[in-house]
Amino acid sequence: xxxxxxxxxxxxxxxxxxxxxxxxxxxxxxxxxxxxxxxxxxxxxxxxxxxxxxxxxxxxxxxxxxxxxxxxxxxxxxxxxxxxxxxxxxxxxxxxxxxxxxxxxxxxxxxxxxxxxxxxxxxxxxxxxxxxxxxxxxxxxxxxxxxxxxxxxxxxxxxxxxxxxxxxxxxxxxxxxxxxxxxxxxxxxxxxxxxxxxxxxxxxxxxxxxxxxxxxxxxxxxxxxxxxxxxxxxxxxxxxxxxxxxxxxxxxxxxxxxxxxxxxxxxxxxxxxxxxxxxxxxxxxxxxxxxxxxxxxxxxxxxxxxxxxxxxxxxxxxxxxxxxxxxxxxxxxxx
Amino acid sequence: xxxxxxxxxxxxxxxxxxxxxxxxxxxxxxxxxxxxxxxxxxxxxxxxxxxxxxxxxxxxxxxxxxxxxxxxxxxxxxxxxxxxxxxxxxxxxxxxxxxxxxxxxxxxxxxxxxxxxxxxxxxxxxxxxxxxxxxxxxxxxxxxxxxxxxxxxxxxxxxxxxxxxxxxxxxxxxxxxxxxxxxxxxxxxxxxxxxxxxxxxxxxxxxxxxxxxxxxxxxxxxxxxxxxxxxxxxxxxxxxxxxxxxxxxxxxxxxxxxxxxxxxxxxxxxxxxxxxxxxxxxxxxxxxxxxxxxxxxxxxxxxxxxxxxxxxxxxxxxxxxxxxxxxxx
Numbered sequence: 001x002x003x004x005x006x007x008x009x010x011x012x013x014x015x016x017x018x019x020x021x022x023x024x025x026x027x028x029x030x031x032x033x034x035x036x037x038x039x040x041x042x043x044x045x046x047x048x049x050x051x052x053x054x055x056x057x058x059x060x061x062x063x064x065x066x067x068x069x070x071x072x073x074x075x076x077x078x079x080x081x082x083x084x085x086x087x088x089x090x091x092x093x094x095x096x097x098x099x100x101x102x103x104x105x106x107x108x109x110x111x112x113x114x115x116x117x118x119x120x121x122x123x124x125x126x127x128x129x130x131x132x133x134x135x136x137x138x139x140x141x142x143x144x145x146x147x148x149x150x151x152x153x154x155x156x157x158x159x160x161x162x163x164x165x166x167x168x169x170x171x172x173x174x175x176x177x178x179x180x181x182x183x184x185x186x187x188x189x190x191x192x193x194x195x196x197x198x199x200x201x202x203x204x205x206x207x208x209x210x211x212x213x214x215x216x217x218x219x220x221x222x223x224x225x226x227x228x229x230x231x232x233x234x235x236x237x238x239x240x241x242x243x244x245x246x247x248x249x250x251x252x253x254x255x256x257x258x259x260x261x262x263x264x265x266x267x268x269x270x271x272x273x274x275x276x277x278x279x280x281x282x283x284x285x286x287x288x289x290x291x292x293x294x295x296x297x298x299x300x301x302x303x304x305x306x307x308x309x310x311x312x313x314x315x316x317x318x319x320x321x322x323x324x325x326x327x328x329x330x331x332x333x334x335x
Numbered sequence: 336x337x338x339x340x341x342x343x344x345x346x347x348x349x350x351x352x353x354x355x356x357x358x359x360x361x362x363x364x365x366x367x368x369x370x371x372x373x374x375x376x377x378x379x380x381x382x383x384x385x386x387x388x389x390x391x392x393x394x395x396x397x398x399x400x401x402x403x404x405x406x407x408x409x410x411x412x413x414x415x416x417x418x419x420x421x422x423x424x425x426x427x428x429x430x431x432x433x434x435x436x437x438x439x440x441x442x443x444x445x446x447x448x449x450x451x452x453x454x455x456x457x458x459x460x461x462x463x464x465x466x467x468x469x470x471x472x473x474x475x476x477x478x479x480x481x482x483x484x485x486x487x488x489x490x491x492x493x494x495x496x497x498x499x500x501x502x503x504x505x506x507x508x509x510x511x512x513x514x515x516x517x518x519x520x521x522x523x524x525x526x527x528x529x530x531x532x533x534x535x536x537x538x539x540x541x542x543x544x545x546x547x548x549x550x551x552x553x554x555x556x557x558x559x560x561x562x563x564x565x566x567x568x569x570x571x572x573x574x575x576x577x578x579x580x581x582x583x584x585x586x587x588x589x590x591x592x593x594x595x596x597x598x599x600x601x602x603x604x605x606x607x608x609x610x611x612x613x614x615x616x617x618x619x620x621x622x623x624x625x626x627x628x629x630x631x632x633x634x635x636x637x638x639x640x641x642x643x644x645x646x647x648x649x650x651x652x653x654x655x656x657x658x659x660x661x662x663x664x
Contacts, residue, residue, distance in 0.1 A: 052520040167610050197382035199607045202591040227593025230600045254597045269525040271550035282525030
């Protein structure tokens with residue numbers, strides 16, 4: 001009986017987001033940062049959230065952590081379940097316990113994410129003291145700090161160093177150590193390698209993949225870089241103007257077959273090392289203003305296949321073996 | 336064939352730029368030789384801190400070289416009088432990395448683009464100047480209605496177009512592009528790269544393109560120079576570098592590049608150990624030795640000479656030293 005209940009508990013997805021929207025209210029205008037997105041992250045898997053600046057990737061992550069600035073942001077509808085618990089209904093004190101030990105985040109820029117006047121060891125210890133689920137003695141905290149530093153490949157004796165004594169790649173390792181300090185089940189990595197050089201990026205990506213495997217963490221990887229996503233993720237959600245316009249496994253998104261015109265455009269715009277063609281094929285136009293989104297399909301003003309229907313009606317969802325495309329081109333049937 | 340085709344637009348001879356710091360000298364650029372012919376693009380690739388921006392700035396005269404020479408169409412820039420120098424600087428310009436911080440937030444678009452003409456007194460008639468501004472805005476694809484807008488009202492792609500219009504304002508021959516697309520999204524990045532290539536074809540511009548992104552450099556460059564800690568480690572045509580990379584650092588850079596394909600997902604890639612070294616008072620020998628998988632004793636002995644592995648393709652690595660040279664070392 002107990003085993004059975006544990007089994008059902010195991011089958012609860014790590015993250016379940018249903019119909020989530022995020023708005024920012026400022027100066028009389030409403031910015032629609034995230035619009036009715038739904039996705040599920042199964043235990044132990046990695047989901048990539050891909051999109052350009054302003055697509056709503058970071059707003060989604062902050063909503064999951066419940067770290068959105070409460071004065072200006074509003075979640076008008078939606079449901080976020082972390083291991084079954086609805087995050088939006090929890091009291092702040094409970095949420096504080098969940099941050100760090102259930103869900104944790106690696107921030108984008110290691111140069112600004114760390115406190116410059118605190119030793120890295122103290123910063124890791126601070127995360128443990130604030131968020132660990134059970135009380136720990138000073139020695140236990142100390143031991144854990146050394147453990148996580150070793151885990152991310154930094155010698156434990158460097159815990160008394162300040163951030164300025166570390167290089168960019170090493171600082172990002174410290175940020176990862178802080179995120180892992182309380183053994184979270186779910187890890188959100190927000191552009192973890194964007195501020196790093198390519199050779200260092202490769203090291204940090206390898207580290208993240210190894211740790212994920214070793215600790216069995218479920219992960220959401222936010223990136224604008226399709227190359228980073230293919231190396232690290234199992235599933236991919238492509239975001240545009242606050243919506244998930246295509247969702248599927250890595251094989252479905254990167255493989256041949258039907259794709260959303262924006263996905264096609266995004267792949268086409270990347271400088272290709274193999275192609276001999278000199279000109280690139282950019283996507284015409286610009287991202288729409290999120291406080292004044294077009295009606296119908298949000299991508300229609302830039303889309304090469306745009307029709308009258310696209311400008312007026314929300315595109316239907318087409319699903320084939322879990323591969324979802326929101327576009328008028330593909331009828332809307334679900335198989 | 337006239338002289339312009341054979342004399343390089345820009346040539347440097349053993350160019351060095353050191354900065355004095357408390358512990359000694361920071362070798363930002365250390366003995367770089369390069370030649371860029373009319374209408375060509377030299378891509379300078381490397382990681383942060385390897386001196387590629389300093390190289391661009393020294394070539395264009397924003398920094399004075401510590402040693403060595405910069406020749407513009409065969410004339411040594413250091414030998415010119417102030418007046419000549421000033422005139423020369425209207426022939427070269429620069430596009431900066433960050434379109435968010437390189438534009439004066441208190442000037443409108445039209446004034447920003449007119450600014451270089453005002454500073455250099457090239458177009459003293461106000462009406463003509465703004466006619467030229469309208470032309471430039473058209474060239475770089477900015478709508479006329481935003482002439483009165485301020486930078487904060489515009490997105491990154493449009494701001495970078497302003498930066499390009501400013502660089503073109505004096506009708507230069509040579510432009511140093513310092514990471515012009517790294518602050519932009521991919522779909523916008525492709526628009527700006529295409530614009531830069533179109534302008535080159537139309538106006539016969541010569542570019543030095545400084546970037547950390549190998550994919551970008553491959554598309555725009557005729558020749559590529561790979562730098563590591565102030566030294567040029569490999570120089571060749573774009574095809575030579577991508578099809579036959581020789582220096583272990585070039586190979587590592589290419590291997591570390593995340594390709595957006597399914598094959599790249601399963602490929603095992605070799606990780607480069609360690610991080611970029613310290614440019615302050617570097618030890619003799621190969622600068623890359625501490626991270627190099629092929630490091631031998633010969634790498635630590637002294638300066639690594641350049642070897643030509645195929646015509647126009649130079650590598651500074653002991654692995655490619657001719658046998659006879661190795662014996663004399």
